[in-house]
Amino acid sequence: MTAGIARRRFLHYRQKRVKPAEGISGVVLAGGQSRRIGTDKALLPILGKPLIVRAVTTLAELSDDLLVVTSSPARYEELGLPARIVADDRPGYGSLMGVYTGLKQARHPHALVVACDMPFLSLPLLRYMISLAAGHDVVIPGVDDTLEPLHAIYGKGCLGPIERQLEAGERRIVRFLPEVIVRVVGAAEIDRLDPQRLSFLNVNTPEDWSKIQELASTGSSSPR
DSSP states (O other), rough: OOOHHHHHHHHHTTSSSSOOSHHHHHHHHOOOOOOOSSSOGGGGEETTTEEHHHHHEEEEHSSSEEEEEETTTTTTTTTTTTSEEEOOTTSSHHHHHHHHHHHHHSSSSEEEETTTTTOOOHHHHHHHHHTTTTTEEEEEETTTEEETTTEEEEGGGGHHHHHHHHHHHHHGGGGGGSSOOEEOOHHHHHHHOOOTGGGGGGOOSSHHHHHHHHHHTOOOOOOO
């Protein structure tokens, strides 16, 4: 799909969306190198739109301040996304640097951060998470002892702990969580809003991509 076609389709869709809520920024991380896929997974098409367009379109329902954080800004500027395209503060430092950059550039006190390769984001689940943000530095889903740091809300209070962690050379996102106030969204809460837990499916391998394409073609994704 060419960038021009993707842009026209996106703009057509955007005209129909509801007015976004205020008070939270939306950040899409597009900094991965996609080595196992062999191509930029952010631009893989699903249901007629690149994955990154699908992610931004979803967050546009929730926020009036959208950002795409990437190490290659020029790659996405042609898509005409209604988002600021922001370069990683320090490319090569992984997803934690993407979270830090997006949060620092966010215009609101909290930022909803998602990866660009999550095609089945659930608006009901995301709205529920936003409703929990007040009084917490992080709102993050957790199922079976596994946290989802690339489907989470971060407050500005995280900037200091993240900065210290980066300076110490630690790049795992969850390592700074003991320093801040965290609200974990548990399995029962998730299952009420996204029973199949498809929100957290992402594209790491060709096998993942095949599974996602099959789900999309059969209409098996969570209600949006």
